Amino acid sequence: MLQITIKTFDELSKQELYDLLQLRAEVFVVEQECAYQDVDGKDKKAWHILGYKDTKLIAYTRVFKPGDYFKEASIGRVVVIQNERQHKYGYDIMEASIVAIKNNFNEKTIKISAQCYLKDFYNNLGFIETGEEYLEDNIPHMAMVKN
Structure with missing residues (x-):
């Protein structure tokens, strides 16, 4: 089970930001061998959903x-860090993110830009x-929406 922490940019410690x-x-x-910026x-506007196993950040x-x-x-x-994906932590961090949007922004409609190979994962959510x-x-990628 992941321990979930939710923080705004200004609430992040230097160590959390680094991690x-x-x-x-x-x-x-x-x-993924993708050189990109x-x-x-945009991190300054975001809320950050951090998933820890013990004290190690493994999902975000x-x-x-x-x-x-x-x-x-x-x-x-x-x-989700590669050596922890078999535990389905992707679902845990996404479910925590969906709840964070509902609780903090009072929103039900959520849009994502998903890597196409993960379509089934996002469909399941x-x-x-x-x-x-x-x-x-x-x-x-493909745009996907949850209502």
Whole structure:
């Protein structure tokens, strides 16, 4: 079971910020071999959903209120460290993110930009594809919405 912590950017400690940036770089830049600008200026507007196993950050998302990323509330930078994915922590961190949006922003509609190979994972969480596939950072993505 993950221990979930939810913080605004200003509430993050230096260590928490370092850990989440390290996790994102480990998965998105190194594992997925995608050179892109991860530090995109949007972290300051986001709420950060941190998933710990013992004291190690192993799962993470960032969530946005409507208008801060998309017109709708949104979830992004969904990540679970590779050696912990078999435990289904992706579902735990996403469910915590959905609840955080509902509780903090009073929103039910959530939009994501999902990597296409994860379509079934997001379908299982109630997200439905909207529109055509597109490339984001040279990786096939699709817009998905949960109502």
